[in-house]
Amino acid sequence: MEDVSFGPDESRVEHVLRAFAAFERVGVAYSGGVDSATLLALAARALGPDRVVAVLGVSPSLAADERTSAHDVAAFIGVPVVEVRTHEGDNPAYQRNGPDRCFHCKHELFTRIDDTVVAAHRLDAVAYGENADDALRPDRPGSRAATEHEVLRPLADAGLDKAAVRRVARVLELPCAGKPAAPCLASRIPHFEAVSPEKLAQVEAAESGLRALGFADCRVRHHGEVARLELLPDDIARATAPGLRADVEAVVRGAGFRFVTVDLRGIQSGAFTLPLVAAARG
Template sequence: MIDTAGVTARLAGIGRLGVAFSGGVDSSVLLALAARALGPGRVVAILGVSPSLAAAERAAAHEVARHIGVAVVEVATHEGDRAAYRANGPDRCFHCKDELFTRIGDEVVAAHGLDAIAYGENADDARRPDRPGSRAAVAHRVLRPLADAGLDKAAVRAIARDLALPCADKPAAPCLASRIPHFADVTPAKLGQIELAEAALRRLGFAELRVRHHGEVARIELPAGDLPRAVAEPLRGEIRAAVLAAGFRFVTLDLSGVQSGAFTLPLVGPAHA
């Protein structure tokens, strides 16, 4: 097993810890390691809930937390009330994380007697220019034990497998707002369309995907290995019908495959992942 002593050392001395938790592999590994280091009764998983969180992701997060044995506290976030978030510039994630950490500070820390808050940034994330949410973490003094211990994405996934976490092989699942091109407004209606379309495609057997929202056009990103079956009948027709039912008028398939940071990286610089 990969050495996790660096994470444990960074949690030493904390009486009660809150982990900003999404159910993704990074925050799940952090939650599991914190529960192991401090005891599950001294750790709280904090899940931000808003229209940008798909219902399936919310349910999956609760499942992972139950597996780890840590209680979940849901916090309603209102990033959509912030004009800067709705404007959807490359710093949108900053405003989202700032809202989350503000709500945690106002509603959770005192109520649950927490001494610190941590989140699941890994060492690869820390090197990427398209992660403005990290600025919010710094401003709110949120800990990042995985990154500070030098654990990159590959190491985090290996730990998740060693711990037999149910999300160990889960594809990355950024929030629904990441599917909307920068400078196009983020609205609950658009987020709802994206959620419906992606849920329908998962029911058709696609595990990793993005539905990018370009007004009347849905641009579907799938791994290269899924493209041949996606364009073959009858699945092609089923995909089209499912996406049109979500409220789009046109359906396209992007031959470039799944692209991390597709909207943000061209505006802020190359990836370092």
């Protein structure tokens, strides 16, 4: 691979490359988002694409366009994708949708990787894209699942935070370098309201319709018959303007919601989980 300069992130990137170089073959738990894609690209840089496998968990919580995009980005990097079907939706603890939902999801993914991918692809290690900012957040129970399954987190260990990961992605010219964060569809359902394939399909259809209208970064929070839209600040006014308001209402109602509302606070990461974590900590 051609030499490139990572500027202020050079030493941290070298830390990641050295971590991968300790292994013969590595799997990366991969979603196609900027964190896991950057990790995948660095693994390929350290070992060569033929010694790396991207492992994509597929379930109703993964939107169809995210699945397609993930394959496109992996193809750009030159690493093969192995899809594993995950069944977290069959787990009553996941369905209950407590603040630990992500633990059950990641536990299912890492279990499937252990059971079906590691031996088949002769993997010495599995890594996932937790970054240094994620490692400090209290609303990331999936991190506990990674620890239990001895999954590596090279980005976080190297001190690469979200901003640094995006800088590295731009240097590597990854197609997803500017891609908005895309948490799984289950994150749109309030905690302690059951997660179901039907609700996930509603959210996916509504968000897909909004993106087709030009709202590239959006969340559709599922409140029964009510869809609460979280949009970028500049998009809030656009969504409620007379020229587009009817189209917004049509695509969201067409997904099965009866009422459509726009949250004036905009997009809120951890909107459902953080308040519960803060309350538990007292």
